Amino acid sequence: MSLKIELSGVxxxxxxxxxxxxxxxxxxxxxxxxxxxxxxxxxxxxxxxxLRILAGLYQQSNGExxxxxxxxxxxxxxxxxxxxxxxxxxxxxxxxxxxxxxMRGMARKERADRTEEYLNKVGLxxxxxxxxxxxxxxxxxxxxxARALATDPEILLMDEPFGALDAQTRIVLQEExxxxxxxxxxxxxxxxxxxxxxxxxxxxxVLMTARPGKxxxxxxxxxxxxxxxxxxxxxxxxxxxxxxxEDLVEEVNKVMMNGAGVGNV
Amino acid sequence: xVRVLEMYxxxxxLSGIGTDKEGFYRFxxxxxxxxxxxxxxxxxxxxxxxxxxFPAPTTVMGVxxxxxxxxxxxxxxxxxxxxxxxxxxxxxxxxxxxxxxMGWSKGIRAFMDPLVSALYPIPxxxxxxxxxxxFGIGETSKVVVIAIACFFMVxxxxxxxxMRIDPILIQAGQNYGARGWNLFSKVxxxxxxxxxxxxxxxxxxxxxxIIVAAEFVAANKGIGxxxxxxxxxxTVGKMYAGLVVIAALGLIFTSGLERLGKALxxxxxxxxxxxx
Numbered sequence: 199m200s201l202k203i204e205l206s207g208v209x210x211x212x213x214x215x216x217x218x219x220x221x222x223x224x225x226x227x228x229x230x231x232x233x234x235x236x237x238x239x240x241x242x243x244x245x246x247x248x249l250r251i252l253a254g255l256y257q258q259s260n261g262e263x264x265x266x267x268x269x270x271x272x273x274x275x276x277x278x279x280x281x282x283x284x285x286x287x288x289x290x291x292x293x294x295x296x297x298x299x300x301m302r303g304m305a306r307k308e309r310a311d312r313t314e315e316y317l318n319k320v321g322l323x324x325x326x327x328x329x330x331x332x333x334x335x336x337x338x339x340x341x342x343x344a345r346a347l348a349t350d351p352e353i354l355l356m357d358e359p360f361g362a363l364d365a366q367t368r369i370v371l372q373e374e375x376x377x378x379x380x381x382x383x384x385x386x387x388x389x390x391x392x393x394x395x396x397x398x399x400x401x402x403x404v405l406m407t408a409r410p411g412k413x414x415x416x417x418x419x420x421x422x423x424x425x426x427x428x429x430x431x432x433x434x435x436x437x438x439x440x441x442x443x444e445d446l447v448e449e450v451n452k453v454m455m456n457g458a459g460v461g462n463v
Numbered sequence: 464x465v466r467v468l469e470m471y472x473x474x475x476x477l478s479g480i481g482t483d484k485e486g487f488y489r490f491x492x493x494x495x496x497x498x499x500x501x502x503x504x505x506x507x508x509x510x511x512x513x514x515x516x517f518p519a520p521t522t523v524m525g526v527x528x529x530x531x532x533x534x535x536x537x538x539x540x541x542x543x544x545x546x547x548x549x550x551x552x553x554x555x556x557x558x559x560x561x562x563x564x565m566g567w568s569k570g571i572r573a574f575m576d577p578l579v580s581a582l583y584p585i586p587x588x589x590x591x592x593x594x595x596x597x598f599g600i601g602e603t604s605k606v607v608v609i610a611i612a613c614f615f616m617v618x619x620x621x622x623x624x625x626m627r628i629d630p631i632l633i634q635a636g637q638n639y640g641a642r643g644w645n646l647f648s649k650v651x652x653x654x655x656x657x658x659x660x661x662x663x664x665x666x667x668x669x670x671x672x673i674i675v676a677a678e679f680v681a682a683n684k685g686i687g688x689x690x691x692x693x694x695x696x697x698t699v700g701k702m703y704a705g706l707v708v709i710a711a712l713g714l715i716f717t718s719g720l721e722r723l724g725k726a727l728x729x730x731x732x733x734x735x736x737x738x739x
Binding site for chain 2 (some may be wrong): 253
């Protein structure tokens, strides 16, 4: 196993009209190639900001971000699956999946094949010509997932992608995601606020503090895969969930005490 | 068993009412204008309304058809439409382009904002005398005043549209490799299309307002001129005919633009509601 992502001393400071806001402070983190890492933390802890720094969408204020790429120019270093619905409403399902390939200048024929392959993978091939407004929330996030996977990124960055979905749909999509991840052997960084989701998905869970976000603790999840829903009744699962909850609840309380009901930045 | 039957009956009743009501509502929304016309017609016929000032709807339609036959109406209509079309295009196209730039670039916005904020609130009709001084009484002045009014309306709605694009869509575009022209043409332009259409629709409404006002005072042909001269010479039937034509134009413009919007944005199920 080689290192894929190395963060050292990463800080993010926002300048607002009210003064400076420390969003992230002293983040040190390594992610191995092929690892499924979950980042969990109270709302407003800067976990989405951290993900956007990894995506290259935001610039860190201090510290170093090193992404080890394979140096294959046809593959992007990362692709993001955003929370909520970041698929383009003016593009059909297949044109959305196509988008990243189009931007990378792939030939039309190859693009069409790749799009079809990933639409099949997420089970949306019959909806290829639908527009997003005709889809349910779960289907929209499947499109977002296919759009990301189709570009064959080395790292898949996911920002609470299933947070807005109902519980049943979320479980189905989590299982699909793990199946695809096992097939494709990608490095995944997955931001969530759900302990349950982090345990079901992650090889490792990083827990962040309330703002300014720091890494508080790291947990290995040694539960066997495939992790089915039955896992949730086992003592191992419940023990881990309990420990994580106690660790997390301190931070949640801090947020509530400060009345810092800030949204997802 | 009884409960199932009851439920069935209840359902049937519900759906029955549903479809009947649809038809009923459609019926009453046709009914109200029809009633007004009938009341108007009857009032004139029995002498409650003075037919010299309020000719009966049938009389107005008669005058209108007469004008169509002689070709009188066509002359007025053609020149008004020409002014509107030229003014609209000359105002809307730069309005869209500058609006997109203003919405996208903070620098351009900072540069343009004071000018736009100062000039936008001026009712454009009030500029007509100034424009007549500059461009004379010919065609140019009418086209220019329409263009100015359209320009500001389209500029402001377009710029707002760009500024209101959900940042997550732009981030997604960037993350998947869209830069520069690609980001503009594949993300920003389609995302602001609904706002651009709202601006165009409002601008067309303003066009009608301005063309009538401009032709009242500074024209010797056109629908506005027709309405004004008919009043001055007390040929009231023709005045009403002009009003009918202006109303019809408004209707045609709105529904035409709505159709164009639907064709260009099949993805926006609610675009019609948004631009309404």
